[in-house]
Amino acid sequence: MAYELYYWPGIQGRGEFVRLALEEAGAAYVDVARDEGIDAMMAGLSAPGPGRPPFAPPYLRDGDLVIGQTAAILLHLGPRLGLVGESxxxxxxxxxxxxxxxxxxxxxxxxxxxxxxxxxxxxxxxxxxxxxxxxxxxxxxxxxxxxxxxxxxxxxxxxxxxxxxxxxxxxxxxxxxxxxxxxxxxxxxxxxxxxxxxxxxxxxxxxxPRIGAYLESDRRTPFNEDGIFRRYPELDG
Amino acid sequence: MAYELYYWPGIQGRGEFVRLALEEAGAAYVDVARDEGIDAMMAGLSAPGPGRPPFAPPYLRDGDLVIGQTAAILLHLGPRLGLVGESxxxxxxxxxxxxxxxxxxxxxxxxxxxxxxxxxxxxxxxxxxxxxxxxxxxxxxxxxxxxxxxxxxxxxxxxxxxxxxxxxxxxxxxxxxxxxxxxxxxxxxxxxxxxxxxxxxxxxxxxxPRIGAYLESDRRTPFNEDGIFRRYPELDG
The missing domain is CATH 1.20.1050.10 (Glutathione S-transferase Yfyf (Class Pi); Chain A, domain 2)
Incomplete structure (x- = not known):
């Protein structure tokens, strides 16, 4: 089953750290909010009833498991994608x-x-x-x-x-x-x-190869001034 | 062998999250910089030669393993101290x-x-x-x-x-x-x-019981205006 990544469309942001891991591994994944709009992403943040609601995007759905916090997502994916050592x-x-x-x-x-x-x-x-x-x-x-x-x-x-x-x-x-x-x-x-x-x-x-292909693809959102890394020349001194 | 915690003496800071886990578990640990001064702590940050230097305090030594980043330390200690679920x-x-x-x-x-x-x-x-x-x-x-x-x-x-x-x-x-x-x-x-x-x-x-005893002990440094949480009345609005 494909991983489902939930993150703000239109920016690289913290979601990009997860995308790079999925792309390098050639993993099947859906970039849900980018493909389908943000409603599903917002719903996952405020789901009522019993569960484990993430604090903020990005979060990842892997089967029944929902994981927020970029570093925790990578902690989970690392062994599954072959992107961390064994020990x-x-x-x-x-x-x-x-x-x-x-x-x-x-x-x-x-x-x-x-x-x-x-x-x-x-x-x-x-x-x-x-x-x-x-x-x-x-x-x-x-x-x-x-x-x-x-x-x-x-x-x-x-x-x-x-x-x-x-x-x-x-x-x-x-x-x-x-x-x-x-x-x-x-x-x-x-x-x-x-x-x-x-x-x-x-x-x-x-x-x-896979990272290069990803960077050339339209799945790689260009940097822009809505993201985390913004080019404001007055801040570069 | 006792765990060795390395953190700035005189403040609770991020080290306190590690101390609370060690105290609740009744684990044997040495609060190295508090007991022996900061030289050993600083040396661990800038050790030359092959190794895995932490970026900043707190860091923990567990045998041959040195781990920095508070959350990573707790990730490591959780199962060892019985402070996280099994799954x-x-x-x-x-x-x-x-x-x-x-x-x-x-x-x-x-x-x-x-x-x-x-x-x-x-x-x-x-x-x-x-x-x-x-x-x-x-x-x-x-x-x-x-x-x-x-x-x-x-x-x-x-x-x-x-x-x-x-x-x-x-x-x-x-x-x-x-x-x-x-x-x-x-x-x-x-x-x-x-x-x-x-x-x-x-x-x-x-x-x-163990947390209560710890909070009453002189191992618990009082909050002060050198730490992360500072009481500046003008900031409380």
Whole structure:
């Protein structure tokens, strides 16, 4: 049975981390809200009666199981899609990297929404300018620098984040770098100049056959200014 | 062998979610930085050579395994401490709740640090006032309201978040409510008036023998204005 992904249509957002895993594995899935509109997605968030309601999109339906939170979805999919190592140690380490990437993504979001998600960017521009300055100068180098250290410290070599095989964390690194390079092209180029192993892994993921085909397809929504990674030139400093 | 927890001394912070799980289980653990100073903790973050360096505290050492990210630590400890159900479905649901509580904690932090963690609160007070207003009026009710729905929708009844047994998510709900009630007493009282099942679970956790003993002990650091939950009356509106 096909996986069902529920996420906001029209943006990559957090759903994209799940899509990349499903696409790399060649898994059968339905992108429900994109194909059928958001009514079914909204209904799943507010279903009355006994159950396990997710807090927010994205969420995944796998048979009877409904799972929210991007990192929890990947924790579930990893073994099923062959995108994580076999050992418990590899699995929790892969998950730890994913959670750290999720923190970076949340901070990237808050550069344009430092006050409230419910307000427009235009209603928080001075605050956004201050937060983005810190994100560019401190946080992007810190996150990418840590990923570089993880690659350098991998006993199996720097080709992948965990061991000697691709994991969903590698796909998520790819997406983080894509998003940062879209939203903060100048700051990200400066940071990437210091992290050659991250650059190499990003390139290697982009050149995988299924990922490459996905990126060329119309299933890949272009970045835009409704998503998490937004190109506001005034925030790139 | 005792677990080793590495976290900033002097605050509850994110380490407290791990402490509560260890305390409830009566597990042997060393709170390394609190007992021995932060040098060992800092060394673990910047260890050279092959390995798996955590991004930030808290991190846990369990034998040869080092695990960072609060939610990943609890994912690892849950089965070992008897603080999660046996089924895979229960485990990923418990983790999903934990990740949502972690999001709430991150947002609580950002009420006093909406611009940059590296700056003082005093350097971002106007922005903090705006962010805290949204957090009080929108986010606290949303998070506590979702936890209330989770309890109401639990097919096993509203006593626990997952099934008919205590899990680490229940302990984390307790800590979230404690923190919110410390930092935003007025706003939290208003929100809790709408979430009686959350109130009941918070009380029930507080009255557990080991948790009660822990809260009375000097191992429980009082809340203070260096931690994540800070009582700045001007932010409670």
């Amino acid at each position: 418990e140690a590899d699995r929790v380490w892969t998950h730890q990297i994913q959670l750290t990437i999720a923190d970076a993504v949340a901070e990237a979001h808050d550069t344009h929404h430092p006050i409230a998600s419910a307000l427009y960017y235009e209603d928080q521009k001075p605050e956004a300018a201050r937060r983005a300055e810190d994100f560019r100068s401190q946080r992007i180098p810190k996150y990418l620098g840590w990923l570089e250290r993880v690659l350098a410290a991998n006993p199996a070599g720097p080709r992948y984040l965990v061991g000697d095989r691709l994991s969903y964390a590698d796909l998520s690194l790819f997406q983080l770098v894509e998003g940062l390079a879209y939203a903060f092209p100048r700051a990200t180029e400066r940071a990437l100049a210091e992290t050659p192993k991250v650059v190499a892994l990003h390139r290697s993921v982009a050149s995988r | 895979e479905a229960d485990r990923v649901w418990t983790h999903q709740i934990q990740l949502t509580i972690a999001d709430a904690v991150a947002e609580a932090h950002d009420t006093h640090h909406p611009i940059a963690s590296a700056l003082y609160y005093e350097d971002q007070k106007p922005e903090a006032a705006r962010r805290a207003e949204d957090f009080r009026s929108q986010r606290i009710p949303k998070y506590l309201g979702w936890l209330e729905r989770v309890l109401a929708a639990n097919p096993a009844g509203p006593r626990y978040l997952v099934g008919d047994r205590l899990s680490y998510a229940d302990l984390s709900l307790f800590q979230l409510v404690e923190g919110l009630a410390y930092a935003f007493p007025r706003a939290t009282e208003r929100a809790l008036a709408e979430t009686p099942k959350v109130v009941a679970l918070h009380r029930s956790v507080a009255s557990r």
